[in-house]
Amino acid sequence: MDTFVTAFAEAGALLVSFDLGFLSIVGLSMRISLTAVVLACLIGFPLGAIVALTHFPGRGAVTLLLNTFMGLPPVVVGLIVFLLLSRAGPLGVLGLLFTPAAMIIAQTILVTPIIAALTRQITSDLWIEYGEHLRSLNASPLGTVVTLIADARYSLATVVLAGFGRAIAEVGAVMIVGGNIDHATRVMTTAIALETSKGNLSTALGLGIVLMALALAANAAVQLINSRAQRRAALA
Amino acid sequence: MSSTVSILPLRVQHLAFEANGTQLLDDVGFTLEAGRRTVLLGPNGAGKSLLLRLCHGLLRPTSGKIQWSAGAQRATRQQAMVFQRPVMLRRSTISNITHALAVRGVAREKRKARAESALEIAGLAELARRPARLLSGGEQQRLALARAWATEPDILFLDEPCASLDPAATHYVEALIEGFHADGTKIFMATHDLMQARRIGDEILFLHKGRLLESGDATAFFVQPKTKEGRAFIAGELLW
Ligand SMILES: Nc1ncnc2c1ncn2[C@@H]1O[C@H](COP(=O)(O)OP(=O)(O)O)[C@@H](O)[C@H]1O
Ligand SMILES: [Mg+2]
Numbered sequence: 268m269d270t271f272v273t274a275f276a277e278a279g280a281l282l283v284s285f286d287l288g289f290l291s292i293v294g295l296s297m298r299i300s301l302t303a304v305v306l307a308c309l310i311g312f313p314l315g316a317i318v319a320l321t322h323f324p325g326r327g328a329v330t331l332l333l334n335t336f337m338g339l340p341p342v343v344v345g346l347i348v349f350l351l352l353s354r355a356g357p358l359g360v361l362g363l364l365f366t367p368a369a370m371i372i373a374q375t376i377l378v379t380p381i382i383a384a385l386t387r388q389i390t391s392d393l394w395i396e397y398g399e400h401l402r403s404l405n406a407s408p409l410g411t412v413v414t415l416i417a418d419a420r421y422s423l424a425t426v427v428l429a430g431f432g433r434a435i436a437e438v439g440a441v442m443i444v445g446g447n448i449d450h451a452t453r454v455m456t457t458a459i460a461l462e463t464s465k466g467n468l469s470t471a472l473g474l475g476i477v478l479m480a481l482a483l484a485a486n487a488a489v490q491l492i493n494s495r496a497q498r499r500a501a502l503a
Numbered sequence: 504m505s506s507t508v509s510i511l512p513l514r515v516q517h518l519a520f521e522a523n524g525t526q527l528l529d530d531v532g533f534t535l536e537a538g539r540r541t542v543l544l545g546p547n548g549a550g551k552s553l554l555l556r557l558c559h560g561l562l563r564p565t566s567g568k569i570q571w572s573a574g575a576q577r578a579t580r581q582q583a584m585v586f587q588r589p590v591m592l593r594r595s596t597i598s599n600i601t602h603a604l605a606v607r608g609v610a611r612e613k614r615k616a617r618a619e620s621a622l623e624i625a626g627l628a629e630l631a632r633r634p635a636r637l638l639s640g641g642e643q644q645r646l647a648l649a650r651a652w653a654t655e656p657d658i659l660f661l662d663e664p665c666a667s668l669d670p671a672a673t674h675y676v677e678a679l680i681e682g683f684h685a686d687g688t689k690i691f692m693a694t695h696d697l698m699q700a701r702r703i704g705d706e707i708l709f710l711h712k713g714r715l716l717e718s719g720d721a722t723a724f725f726v727q728p729k730t731k732e733g734r735a736f737i738a739g740e741l742l743w
Contacts, residue, residue, distance in 0.1 A: 399586060400586070403559065403561065403583065403584045406606045407606075
């Protein structure tokens, strides 16, 4: 119990000291996870909408895959990306292993199915409601997708934040492909794992608190968006 | 109302629609001319909504012809449909209209003015900024009509637009329909409501169990229906 209290105190001190090493770890985490989420949205929004709105052979299988991949274990994704990027692997020549780029790739793979699967669900629900009106107006495929994504904006914002929450909190994938190299690929989750194993509980806890605060902020944003949407019922 | 020539008349010949082995519409044929208000009358389940959707191009017929007096592209652009349950986008009242105009390719600078005059006509100018889904049922249906009007169709399909409205809201919607008609838009409205058919119809298409039993002048139909089903319906004895 004593160590717990001391750890908390030290963590607090670390937080207010603006320790540079500490801040760079937090900064790298944010940079990697935000980039991964943006990339996942660029792929996942259109992919989800296309699966929802078009008919092609194997559509059911794609839906099943997307839904299954929502729960991909991060270590497995890390392992696969590792194999692809390792010197002997097919993408080895790129020399990306143990760089932030590799971590971004791994997290993008982790988050894209979440964004795509939820986008598919949301747009197909909205299509049931809007479909006849949009077809009556003879909307183009692009116009249709733009309308549905624009009008699902509140639900989709929640999806984006869920994706971010998954990326920022995972440790398995970034550990394997990033290697937890100091000043290069060390992020909050891998640093917590390392500091804990070294017995530096205060540093680990300080990072843990920042991580929790970020998760809290993301969830608070989701809740704010939802309640705002509910208040304006109708735009939700 | 486009400045160019109308896409009417619409010629429907030997139209049939079958789903899961059931013949839902069978050998339906009629011609819709510009001008007169045509009411598609029949009990629930007769196939009125199906027929409207087929004419509007939302469904494909199993067999038969639907021919407009204009090329396919112009024909699709020059028609609009208002559904029984109005589709309200999750946007403001006015954006529901500007969105439709944008989809129809109306130039950006013209959209707002046209949307505003449509709202004015529908008595919704005060509610322009309100989320459309917070409007009352009657207001939503008026917005759906205003939205259709703004796209300047030659023909307006109306599928029981008053079916879930109270008498006051119904009266308002009917007045708007009257305004469209006066403006030169062809009205083609489905209803199961005999009184409404009497109020609005210049000509009647009487549909029963997927077959078009009578078509022609409204007065003639109400005074002297040609079929026993028509007589029974007018007497209020035909329940389905
Ligand atoms: N898209 C469709 N596919 C198959 N059956 C349909 C479809 N739309 C309507 N039906 C069926 O066709 C019949 C006529 O329906 P409908 O046109 O809605 O009647 P009405 O509008 O005259 O009340 C009903 O039995 C309905 O279940
Ligand atoms: Mg109907």
